[in-house]
Amino acid sequence: MDFQIAALLGQDGLTNGAIYALLALALVLVFAVTRVIFIPQGEFVAYGALTLAMVQAGTVPATVWLLLGMGVFAAGLEGAAALRQGQGGKLVRILGWNLAYPVALVLLLGALPLATLPMPAQILLALAIVVPMGPLMYRLVYQPIAAAPVLILLIVSVAVHVGMVGLGLLFFGAEGQRTPPFSDARFDLGSMPVSGQTIWVIVASLALIIILYQFFERTLYGKALRATAINRNGARLMGISPALAGRLTFLLAAFIGALSGVLIAPITTIYYDTGFLIGLKGFVGAIIGGLASYPVAAAGAVLVGLLEAFSSFWASAHKEVIVFTLIIPVLLWRSLKSHHLEEEE
Template sequence: MTAELALLLAQDGVANGAIYVLAALGIVLVFLVTRVVFVPFGDLIAYASLTLAALQEGRRPGIVWLVLLLAGLALLFELAGRQRKWGRALLAYGVLPCLPVAAAFLLAGRALPPLVEMALTIGLILPIAPLLYRIAFRPIADASVLVLLIVAVVLHFAISGIALMVFGPEGARPRLLTTASFEIGGLFFPGQMLLMLAASALATLLLALFFGFTLSGKALRATAVNRVGARLVGIRPGAAGATAFLLASALAAASGILIGPVTTLFYDSGFVIGLKAFVGAIIGGLVSYPGAVLGALFVGLLESFTAFWNSALKEVVVFAVLVPVLILRSALQRHGAEEEPEEDGL
């Protein structure tokens, strides 16, 4: 392998890694606050891309039916569990999620400016994760991580089946946000890829600052560490979880808008993206945003070089690398646990 070929493969790997970075950030964000491994995160990325493509073609996006269904279920759950404050429940789960849906019905078939198309896409994707949280995760928020993971997997298959009905089996690819390209060191970098890298860096910085230096961010972290203690100091765990899922929806919408133009996505394409992003998040420790970014970029590079060696094995190698990482982390944790009794005896 020549140095020039290695650089080309590295460039392709960074481009692949940029696809996984934002998804890894969203997975880490939700896990840090709620202990939920949000498996459907990749699905939201695909839905955002398909929604933007539909708006660009002048069609009403199928996502409106999914939002209406989830909003109806969440509203039923909320009204059934509340003796009072029905007005707040109606506003949060009945009115607000339906505003972008109403806008999609009104604007369907019209030629819209690109910024309006992206804003409407974000508006339609934004309520999905909080609604899923209210329906599936908030009632079992105190369950073990394993139970939450099982529910997340089941939820993925449930909404994937609904997505097949509302989107159809055909794939779609939105138009590029920019057609510019830049030459750096003899290599050409598409402007779309640079946008993805810039968005990943910005999201990493903002999330690190939010959770590390703001009172709201620390309150969200406190909820994950000790839900009972959070309640005692005035933090509402339900509201904290909804906020985390809302931020995750925003990341997923941005990811779909940036990723969609570089690859054709189908209703079920997001699962593989989310799974590879999860591998990157695990490699990064699942608790660190910079670690998640580095892990996702490593997955992209590993995928690129493995595909050059044997394209049939690229998926196998990417997922297989998770095994030694988990064994190593398990061994390190076991070692730490064995040392504690000795220190207590001293």
Template structure:
């Protein structure tokens, strides 16, 4: 290996690592606030990418109709949950969020699907996937938010399988690619930087800075941090933990959709590709202990770099090598964990 090849591999690793950093941050955010290990994060990536590719081809994606269907189910759950205190304001709010919002998104999608504007297609894709993420929390996780992490994990796996199957129905078994966000390119020495790779770097940095500002300087961000630290304590001081969970899922779905939109011009994506991508973000989140945002971002860059070098030296085993990174971390955390005596009957 010469210096030029090494620079190419490092560049590729940083590009992939930036995507994994976004997904890792989303996983840490959701787990910290709701205790949910968000296995469907990969489906948000797939839905965002393939929805964008479908819109770019001039078609209405099935995910827009899925958002309407999920909104109807969420509306029924809201009415059932508030049946004892049912009043006009509650019904109007539930109708606006669960029925009117996805219907407006579907109408906009049907109206604008034939246009070739990249900005419009990106905006519609983010709106559709954000609505799906919001309704997913309301339908699957909000009713059981008080249960154990194991139960939430089982439900998360079930949601992943359901969304993956629906992805096959909506997008088919063949892969798709979307248009690049930026067509510009420039070279620095032997390296060539495309507009798409620069968009990956810029959006990743913007999201990291934005999340830091959001959690550090906004009232809603501080409420999410309080919910992450102590859910019961947050409720006692008047923080709506249900709203915190909805915001966490909304942010995670948007981050997943943006990640997919950044990936789909670079490589062909299939209905089940997002799961593997999400797993690599999950490795970064585990290395960060599911609590540390900076450590998760650094770990994601390491995962991306290891994947790039593994694909060069041992392409057949690159996935094995990447997933092996989690083993020493788990061993070290296990050794560092305090011993807990088992209760005797």
């Protein structure tokens, strides 16, 4: 291996690691706030990429009907709860978010010439479809069992993952999709060529990490999520709604996943089940961070990307084994350092 090959592999590793870092941050955030090990995080990657591909093909994405169905069920649950509590004034807001928004989106998608829209507009439409599924998923699936043990939440996450993969096959078919790159520009750093899409991925990932940092440091909602992550019971006693914190967390996780899918769709072919493997590599980074430390999780995710890139050169047939084997010494080390505590019933 000469320097040029090492530089190219390093570039691929950093590009993949940037995406894994975003997913690792989302997984740490979801677990810290809600205690959910969010296995379906990768499915939002696939849904975001394939929804964008359908928009660019000029067809109304099937995911918008899933959004509408989730909105109908959520509106029914929220409306019934509001009426029982004598809060009928909330019905307008409930129906507006859960029903009016998906219906308006369906009408908009049917009226627009999707294939001829500028790429930024197509990306915004794809995100507008996929991102709201996050808080709706929390309301329908996780909020009713928010106080359940972590094991129960994990089992439910596995079930949601299986369901989303099956729906992905129904919506998108078994064929893979790849979207056009954001930029066709190419740059030369010495003897190493760098594509414009690679720069887009790295810059967008860094920008999103900075925006998230500012969100948690400077906004009221961000501080509320931090408080919930540090002490859920204390945050509840201070008036922070656990349901609101959970929905906001899932909104951020869905946005990070969908945006990651949009960023990598021009680089690699995305299939309906591709997101699981991508999310699993982000999960390895999150485990390195102990599902608690954001900087360590991001650094671990970049390490996963670099290890994957160099493993593909030395032993391409075993690169996945090498990457996931990294989790064993990490878990062993953390197990030796931690004290065992029985989970409270």
